[in-house]
Amino acid sequence: MTFGLWRTLPDRGDNAVMANEERWVSLQVGAAVLTWTVVTGFVLYLAHENLRLGVDVPLFVGLAALNLVTTLLACGDRWLSRRWRQLLHAVGGVAVLAAAWVAPVSFTPIYTIVWLAVACSLYPTRVLWWQLAGLTVAWLLVMQLGWGYDADTAVISVVLYGTFHLFALLTSRSAEEASRARDEARFLNRELLASQHLLSEASRQAERTRIARDLHDMLGHHLTALSINLQIAERLAEGAAASKIAESRALARLLLSDVRDAVSTLRQDSAVDCEQAIRLLVDQVPQLDIHLDIQSGLQIEQFEVAEALLRCVQEALTNTLRHAAARQSWIRLWQSEQGIHLEIRDDGVGGRHLAEGHGLQGMRERLARLQGTLRLETSGQGLCLHAQLPGRAAGS
Incomplete structure (x- = not known):
């Protein structure tokens, strides 16, 4: 202005x-x-x-x-x-x-x-x-x-x-x-950047999962078969040949163990980096000071859950900017025994005369498909939104 x-x-x-x-x-x-x-x-x-x-x-x-x-x-x-x-x-x-x-x-x-x-x-x-x-x-x-x-x-x-x-x-x-x-x-550009990051994370997750599955299904099975054949050969062989076959069988078991460790690592590291996507979305939002609090090390295993959380933040900020006349917004994301929680509140006037439109209805539907819930609180001056999704964060 x-x-x-x-x-x-x-x-x-x-x-x-x-x-x-x-x-x-x-x-x-x-x-x-x-x-x-x-x-x-x-x-x-x-x-x-x-x-x-x-x-x-x-x-x-x-x-x-x-x-x-x-x-x-x-x-x-x-x-x-x-x-x-x-x-x-x-x-x-x-x-x-x-x-x-x-x-x-x-x-x-x-x-x-x-x-x-x-x-x-x-x-x-x-x-x-x-x-x-x-x-x-x-x-x-x-x-x-x-x-x-x-x-x-x-x-x-x-x-x-x-x-x-x-x-x-x-x-x-x-x-x-x-x-x-x-x-x-x-x-809108921030929304695009956040969506691109989330899609990139989903693509990376899918590729790592595919690689882990291929290693397990192909290389793992072949190494198992090789170890069994070497065990049989060891029993049939005698002298120096039996000793070499035993060494080869031990190496095959060691290689199979390494493959299983690699598969486990790939699957454990396949979480979606939801935090970075949210930070891209809220960075320098016009006319609004945003206080972001995300649990340290929190990552989401399912892409659908990460996408639902990002869309909730996006819709909440859009409503705040258009209707609440707020100056500050607080966003908190954490994980507990009950699941993953997202809380968004502001100091605007939107909570005084709350009427749920298509945005909030769409948010409820998106969460419901994942067995999640949405709760709105209008106590005080602003509006507080609390979303909860079942499941645990990666590594929990």
């Missing part, structure tokens, strides 16, 4: 791209502060040079400063919820209109151009149009009742500055939509 001062910028692994976006955010916020400083400076200069304006300087400075502080805080989506940011933004709008009332200077509507641009990251388009209409009416009243303009002059001024407000709304809204589209594309 154009004025997202503390926004958590997503990353596709390209540090240069992230640094460039951070630089633009800083420049945009700096431009907003510079605009406020220039407008305030000129108002104070005119108030000093033309006492007939009747500007109440202390009151104007206090109201203008309140507008600046609340507007900047309204950009702080990392620490403040959307509801608090909207409240601060509204206070800033009232403050700037009050400042304009006590400072009858024709270019003070520039303040609300910046204010409306910031609003594009806080409200849907429909609300923004109502805000534009409300600002138009408010400035008409300020100019006529507060500044003493006649009707024609007030209308001309409002129409003139209204076009600037319209331009700011359209450009800022366009930038906000483009930013959200980039965020969604990056999140």
Whole structure:
């Protein structure tokens, strides 16, 4: 977003791209502060040079400063919820209109151009149009009742500055939509990377299992037959020949033991690395700080279980980003005697009016096919999701 001062910028692994976006955010916020400083400076200069304006300087400075502080805080989506940011933004709008009332200077509507641009990251388009209409009416009243303009002059001024407000709304809204589209594309890219990793793990698991099976079924059986034949030959032979056959039989038994150890190792190491897939999915999710806690050394033996866990995390994060207005999410994955557990909770508002959609229904169906369960808890402010699947982790 154009004025997202503390926004958590997503990353596709390209540090240069992230640094460039951070630089633009800083420049945009700096431009907003510079605009406020220039407008305030000129108002104070005119108030000093033309006492007939009747500007109440202390009151104007206090109201203008309140507008600046609340507007900047309204950009702080990392620490403040959307509801608090909207409240601060509204206070800033009232403050700037009050400042304009006590400072009858024709270019003070520039303040609300910046204010409306910031609003594009806080409200849907429909609300923004109502805000534009409300600002138009408010400035008409300020100019006529507060500044003493006649009707024609007030209308001309409002129409003139209204076009600037319209331009700011359209450009800022366009930038906000483009930013959200980039965020969604990056999140989808993370989903793709996680899925690719999981498929790669499944392919590796299948190949190791095939190799282990072939070693056991072919080489193992042949070595067993060879050992039996050598045992028979040892009984039939005499002297030096019997001694050599016994040595060969011992070597065959040793080789068979080595093959069985290799087969066991291949099967034990065929677990799916679910942890890395989840880390790829949650890395630098836009506008959300994720705290990931995965039991050390936890690996999943079945690909279907690993895929179900990954899809649960994916769907939960998608719902959090779209509906919960959360700032933080906690993901915990561990194994116990009862099975494998996945817990996902956030600090958003989605738990207050929970309505299960197709995503949660699909999650329940996916878990049910694996004899798993899904439990939702809405106590407190956020939503807590707990999924449990039967079975044990690899090596347990």
